[in-house]
Amino acid sequence: MTALKKYQRLECSGLWRETPHDQRREVLVRFGEATLILSDPKSGEAISHWSLPAVIRINRGEEPPVFAPGTESAESLELTEPYMIAALDAVRAAVTAAVPRPGRLRGLILGGLALLVVGLGLFWLPGALIGHTASVLPPAQRAQIGQRVLDDLSRVTGAPCDNQLGLEALARLAGRVFGPVDTPILYVMPEGVDQPLHLPGDVIILPRRLLEQANGPEAAAGAALVEGLRARAADPMVPLLEYAGLRATFQLLTTADLPDTAIKGYGEAALRAAPVRLSDDELIRAFEAAQIPATPYALAVDPDGAITGGLAAGDPYKGLAPAPLIPDESWVALQGICGA
Structure with missing residues (x-):
């Protein structure tokens, strides 16, 4: 998120709900380096932390905009401050831009290079492929x-x-x-x-x-x-990719997508892993x-x-x-x- 440093320490007020059934509550919203911090405007104490890359708009096409910290979250935040809204739009644009959309020729070139990489990974150093993939993932x-x-x-x-x-x-x-x-x-x-x-x-x-x-x-x-x-x-991504396997790691490296089947069951495995x-x-x-x-x-x-x-x-x-x-x-x- 280094491209968004100009928004750091940006603050505004907003209306927050813990669940759709709760009354709206005024909060102070602060744009951090990797999180959106919601706090009580009187005491200044933090109420909630949202991961910036996971923030989504849940009422597209309607005004004022309402955001949530993920598709499965019950929390919501209504904003009217244009600069803060623009900052969150910039975050979503940065997240979207991080997903590659190669053309046909570029896809063939990348595919050939990726096949070479994964071939070396399969027959030489599987750990190198996993380590490299983990190292290039954006925040x-x-x-x-x-x-x-x-x-x-x-x-x-x-x-x-x-x-x-x-x-x-x-x-x-x-x-x-x-x-x-x-x-x-x-x-x-x-x-x-x-x-x-x-x-x-x-x-x-x-x-x-x-x-x-x-x-x-x-x-x-x-x-x-x-x-x-x-x-x-x-790096906590490494054991996840080891669990997912080389095929899923290869897919993540070349398409920026990790299939659900690669993640399924990892939560339970993480519980059993030695620290x-x-x-x-x-x-x-x-x-x-x-x-x-x-x-x-x-x-x-x-x-x-x-x-x-x-x-x-x-x-x-x-x-x-x-x-x-x-x-x-x-x-x-x-x-x-x-x-x-």
């Missing part, structure tokens, strides 16, 4: 694929928890952990998730138990922080920089300390009482995010 396409993987995961876990106050608190926690720029989108699934995990497109999944069984938000914040580090340490190991030193530095105590996270994901014992021992805030990560009322709302 918009990564975000779209990530949302499709999230939908596949929902078949096993149920749809993401969506209590309104809980979502506001979750967005607030994400802003506290990662800051206002390039903030990953956090989700809590109702069941089936025992350990934190991350998906392509800056998507982080938190186990429900980290919220309902903890004494504070520190364990969930630590889980989000660690998954963000893992997503940077090892990327990070060194204690790297984790301790990250927790210290983020000003988040590490011990609550270490004990929540590994009570016996077999894996995270070094992290707990090196906790830079061990024995101290750091400032609350989010207000108490937000923590209470976060614990009830999977409630009615």
Whole structure:
């Protein structure tokens, strides 16, 4: 999305609905580098994060325009500010432009080159083809694929928890952990998730138990922080493409399309995958920089300390009482995010 830097920090008011049955609510809309941030105009606290490449207009041809964070989302946002509308139109144009539309001759040339590449991949280094394909995917396409993987995961876990106050608190926690720029989108699934995990497109999944069984938000914040580090340490597109196979990877490379059959079942596979190991030193530095105590996270994901014992021992805030990560009322709302 680097072509859209001129819109960064653009702000306007809008009317947001969590579901079609709710009353419209005035929000402050801010255009970030990769997300659209919706916040309370009075308190400034984040209410929701939308992935910019996934934003769609749901009332084409009608005025005022209404947008949603994806085809399956119940949320909607009505805007009247022309410059913000133009910015979102530019995003959609950039996403569309990222999809190749080669002519016949160009298609034959690309097809021949792609056959050569995939031939080398099949008989020489399959990992090279997967790694190359992952490396050339634009952020918009990564975000779209990530949302499709999230939908596949929902078949096993149920749809993401969506209590309104809980979502506001979750967005607030994400802003506290990662800051206002390039903030990953956090989700809590109702069941089936025992350990934190991350998906392509800056998507982080938190186990429900980290919220309902903890004494504070520190364990969930630590889980989000660690998954963000893992997503940077090892490209999450690579295991997805390994699961999809070389044929699907070849199709994605040459047509910018990953078939649904290649993604089906990957959500469940991601739940079973072993997490990327990070060194204690790297984790301790990250927790210290983020000003988040590490011990609550270490004990929540590994009570016996077999894996995270070094992290707990090196906790830079061990024995101290750091400032609350989010207000108490937000923590209470976060614990009830999977409630009615």
